[in-house]
Amino acid sequence: MALQNRVTPYGDVVALPGRGTMMGNRGVLHNEDRRIVRSWQVKRWITCVLEFRGRHRAVMTPRRYTELFFLDEAAAFAAGHRPCRECRFADYQRFQRLWIACYGEPANADAMDLKLHADRLDAKKKRLYIADIATLPDGAYVGLDHRAWLVWEERLHAWSDSGYGERRPRPRSGDFPILTPRSIVDVLRAGFRPAVHTTAN
Numbered sequence: 753m754a755l756q757n758r759v760t761p762y763g764d765v766v767a768l769p770g771r772g773t774m775m776g777n778r779g780v781l782h783n784e785d786r787r788i789v790r791s792w793q794v795k796r797w798i799t800c801v802l803e804f805r806g807r808h809r810a811v812m813t814p815r816r817y818t819e820l821f822f823l824d825e826a827a828a829f830a831a832g833h834r835p836c837r838e839c840r841f842a843d844y845q846r847f848q849r850l851w852i853a854c855y856g857e858p859a860n861a862d863a864m865d866l867k868l869h870a871d872r873l874d875a876k877k878k879r880l881y882i883a884d885i886a887t888l889p890d891g892a893y894v895g896l897d898h899r900a901w902l903v904w905e906e907r908l909h910a911w912s913d914s915g916y917g918e919r920r921p922r923p924r925s926g927d928f929p930i931l932t933p934r935s936i937v938d939v940l941r942a943g944f945r946p947a948v949h950t951t952a953n
Contacts, residue, residue, distance in 0.1 A: 757820050776823070829946055834865075850939045884927055888937065905922075
């Protein structure tokens, strides 16, 4: 049975079989029985590689951070996670440089996480906003028909925990609810091209 540690582009932590291509965390979310009891604990929501320097962890160890899994980096961005400074230092630096181009200094982890946290949550719910799809960069997510869709090149790709299935032509214009936080959309627009699952190509 799948553990409840897969993250959707809406930021929900769910139990689904797809393992995903990236890991991350947002603090200790589970109890002694490995059940999710909160949706976040800290404002530092990060995305990590699956393997780093031979480290091994027992998933959802009591009183240790909850390992979360994402289909890909674009889905992690939509959920509100940024690159980890330790295991993805080059990606973190690239994200930080583009953040500075968008917002200036300070752009350390604390400053970025403070703004990201305000952009991704409206009280306890995910913060959505409306924008014209013509203004969105590749890698952003929109909501359509109660599903999450990746904007990638000339198409919209429907998210699932195991990959992108249904595809639709990308509309030339039109207002859509945007899942990816505003500040991350700005970083994508400034030139950060996220890693996406092979099923999007």
